[in-house]
Amino acid sequence: MTAEAETHDGEDLTAADTVTGEPETNHGISQDDDAADQDMTMANVGIEGDNVPDIKTESKSEVKLEDLFADIDSDEEFGSAKVKSQDIKPSSSPEAPSSPVHVGPSSRASDPEVMRSFYQRLFPWRYLFQWLNHSPTPTTDFGHREFAFTLQNDAYLRYQSFPTSDLLRKDILRLMPSRFEIGPVYSTNPRDRKTLRKSSAFKPIAKELCFDIDLTDYDDIRTCCDKANICNKCWQFITMAIKVVDVALREDFGFKHIMWVYSGRRGAHAWVCDKKARHMDDQKRRAIAGYLEVIKGGAQSxxxxxxxxxxxxxxxxxxxxxxxxxxxxxxxxxxxxxxxxxxxxxxxxxxxxxxxxxxxxxxxxxxxxxxxxxxxxxxxxxxxxxxxxxxxxxxxxxxxxxxxxYPRLDIEVSKHLNHLLKSPFVVHPGTGRVCVPINTKHLEDFDPLGVPTVTELLGEIDEWTAPEEGEKEGKSIADWEKTSLKPYVEYFRSFVVSLMRDENDVKVKREREETDSMEF
Structure with a gap:
C-alpha cells in the first residue's frame, strides 16, 4: 500500500486514489483490500486530536486591522486568536529541543531528524494558517479543513483536522510524515464524520481551484530529458504554461490571488485562492478546466x-x-x-x-x-x-x-472539489528540495535546480552568524530568515497578507451594507 506512486511524481492524489480503510461511501472513496485496512488501522492508533472540540463560528471579538497584518516572525499562533486552553489537547509526546542539526554529505532529506528539524525550525506554520484560515481568529475555514499525511511506512492518513496550526505542527512532529496534502473544507469537522447519522451531511464545501503541470506530459516533445529528469531547458515548458494559464485566470475569469508552487521535482501547481474560486462547485471547475484545455491525447495519438x-x-x-x-x-x-x-x-x-x-x-x-x-x-x-x-x-x-x-494540464486535478494536493513548503522526498512558491513577477529567473534542499537549509542555519550592526534590539530572527528560504517565505507572506486584506475588506463592506439597510 503506497501513496507515493511515481505517477505525476506522487504529487497529488484524488479522493479515489487514497486509502481510508473504511467501507465505500458516497465521497468517491473505494474500499481497499484487507491488508490496506489493517495497515491503516494500525497507523491510525493514537492519532492526536480525534476528539478535539469543533471550532465554532468566527469570534465576535474586535480585531484591529494593524493587528491583522502585524509582522510577527514567530511560530506561535496569532496573539488575537481566542482559543480556550481546554480546547487545545497537548501533543502525545513532547517536542525535541530545537538544537542545531549538523548535516553532512551522508544526511538525507528522509532522515527523521533532518525532517524534524525542518518542521520545527523552517516550515512557515504561521503563514500556512493565515493562508488557509483567511482570518486572524481560528474559523472553520481552517478547523474543518482536511489534511492527509503520507507516513514514512507509506501509510496514508486521511481526514485529519486541527483547530490551530500549532496542533497541526505538533502532530506533524509526532508522526513525521514524508509529506502532507491539503484537501477541502467540509461541512462538518472531518474527524466527526463517523458520528453523523446521514453520510450526506458530510460533504466538501470549499477548496482552492488548483492546476497541475508535470513535465512528464511533455516527454514526446522534449529532447533534453525524460521521465523524472529535468534541466533548465525543459523547465521552459513550465514557464510557458504558467504565463498562459495565469493570464487567462486573471483576465478571462477575474481571479486575483493565484499562487504558483514548485512541486519539488518536475512540475508546478497553481492555487487559485479567491473566495469565488474556493466556493465553486465541480461543474464550474470542469468548465474552467475545459476552457483551458487545448492539448488533448496521449503521446501516440x-x-x-x-x-x-x-x-x-x-x-x-x-x-x-x-x-x-x-x-x-x-x-x-x-x-x-x-x-x-x-x-x-x-x-x-x-x-x-x-x-x-x-x-x-x-x-x-x-x-x-x-x-x-x-x-x-x-x-x-x-x-x-x-x-x-x-x-x-x-x-x-x-x-x-x-x-x-501550449500548457499540458492534468485537468483531473482541477475538476473536483474534493481533490487533495501537496502542501506548499513540504520537502520532496526524492530530491530533498522544498516546494517553494514561484514569484511570477520574476518567472524567467526561477531556477528549479537552484531551489534549496532541506539539508542545505539546515547547514545554513548552523553557519549563520548574527550581524554586528543594524539588528533591532530585542527582535528575534526566525530561522528561515537565516537561510536561502527567506525570499520564498517572504513572497508567501506578502501573498497571504494581500489575500487576507481583500477577505477583510469584503467582510467590512458586507457588514456596512447590512447596517445601512437597517437604517430608516
Missing amino acids: GKKVNVKRPLHPHVARSLEILKSHFQSDILEDQDPWETDEKFDRLLQLLPDKTLNDALRKKWSSAPGRASTAKWADIDALAKTTQGLNATALREAKQDVVLEYT
Missing part, C-alpha cells in the same frame, strides 16, 4: 490540437505569448525535428502533400539540418508550390506552435 477558426481570443492571446518561446526554447534549444523520424512527425501536421514531399526530399539530403532552418524551409518552399492553400498552411503552423508550447 497523432494531432493533439484541434481549435476552431477564427481563433478564440484566449487561444490567439496564447499564441502571441508563446511565439517567441517557440523560436528560442523549442526550435533552438529542443531542436525537435533533427532526425528523419522526428521531422516526419512535423510533416504529418502540414496539410499539402506536394509541399511535404519537397520538404522531405530537402531534409533527407541534408542530415542534421537544424530545426530552425527546417521551420524556415516551410515558408521558402511554400512560395514555389503550385496550388497551395496559404490559409490552411498558416493555420497548420499555428497548430504546430500550440502543440509544442
Whole structure:
C-alpha cells in the first residue's frame, strides 16, 4: 500500500486514489483490500486530536486591522486568536529541543531528524494558517479543513483536522510524515464524520481551484530529458504554461490571488485562492478546466490540437505569448525535428502533400539540418508550390506552435472539489528540495535546480552568524530568515497578507451594507 506512486511524481492524489480503510461511501472513496485496512488501522492508533472540540463560528471579538497584518516572525499562533486552553489537547509526546542539526554529505532529506528539524525550525506554520484560515481568529475555514499525511511506512492518513496550526505542527512532529496534502473544507469537522447519522451531511464545501503541470506530459516533445529528469531547458515548458494559464485566470475569469508552487521535482501547481474560486462547485471547475484545455491525447495519438477558426481570443492571446518561446526554447534549444523520424512527425501536421514531399526530399539530403532552418524551409518552399492553400498552411503552423508550447494540464486535478494536493513548503522526498512558491513577477529567473534542499537549509542555519550592526534590539530572527528560504517565505507572506486584506475588506463592506439597510 503506497501513496507515493511515481505517477505525476506522487504529487497529488484524488479522493479515489487514497486509502481510508473504511467501507465505500458516497465521497468517491473505494474500499481497499484487507491488508490496506489493517495497515491503516494500525497507523491510525493514537492519532492526536480525534476528539478535539469543533471550532465554532468566527469570534465576535474586535480585531484591529494593524493587528491583522502585524509582522510577527514567530511560530506561535496569532496573539488575537481566542482559543480556550481546554480546547487545545497537548501533543502525545513532547517536542525535541530545537538544537542545531549538523548535516553532512551522508544526511538525507528522509532522515527523521533532518525532517524534524525542518518542521520545527523552517516550515512557515504561521503563514500556512493565515493562508488557509483567511482570518486572524481560528474559523472553520481552517478547523474543518482536511489534511492527509503520507507516513514514512507509506501509510496514508486521511481526514485529519486541527483547530490551530500549532496542533497541526505538533502532530506533524509526532508522526513525521514524508509529506502532507491539503484537501477541502467540509461541512462538518472531518474527524466527526463517523458520528453523523446521514453520510450526506458530510460533504466538501470549499477548496482552492488548483492546476497541475508535470513535465512528464511533455516527454514526446522534449529532447533534453525524460521521465523524472529535468534541466533548465525543459523547465521552459513550465514557464510557458504558467504565463498562459495565469493570464487567462486573471483576465478571462477575474481571479486575483493565484499562487504558483514548485512541486519539488518536475512540475508546478497553481492555487487559485479567491473566495469565488474556493466556493465553486465541480461543474464550474470542469468548465474552467475545459476552457483551458487545448492539448488533448496521449503521446501516440497523432494531432493533439484541434481549435476552431477564427481563433478564440484566449487561444490567439496564447499564441502571441508563446511565439517567441517557440523560436528560442523549442526550435533552438529542443531542436525537435533533427532526425528523419522526428521531422516526419512535423510533416504529418502540414496539410499539402506536394509541399511535404519537397520538404522531405530537402531534409533527407541534408542530415542534421537544424530545426530552425527546417521551420524556415516551410515558408521558402511554400512560395514555389503550385496550388497551395496559404490559409490552411498558416493555420497548420499555428497548430504546430500550440502543440509544442501550449500548457499540458492534468485537468483531473482541477475538476473536483474534493481533490487533495501537496502542501506548499513540504520537502520532496526524492530530491530533498522544498516546494517553494514561484514569484511570477520574476518567472524567467526561477531556477528549479537552484531551489534549496532541506539539508542545505539546515547547514545554513548552523553557519549563520548574527550581524554586528543594524539588528533591532530585542527582535528575534526566525530561522528561515537565516537561510536561502527567506525570499520564498517572504513572497508567501506578502501573498497571504494581500489575500487576507481583500477577505477583510469584503467582510467590512458586507457588514456596512447590512447596517445601512437597517437604517430608516
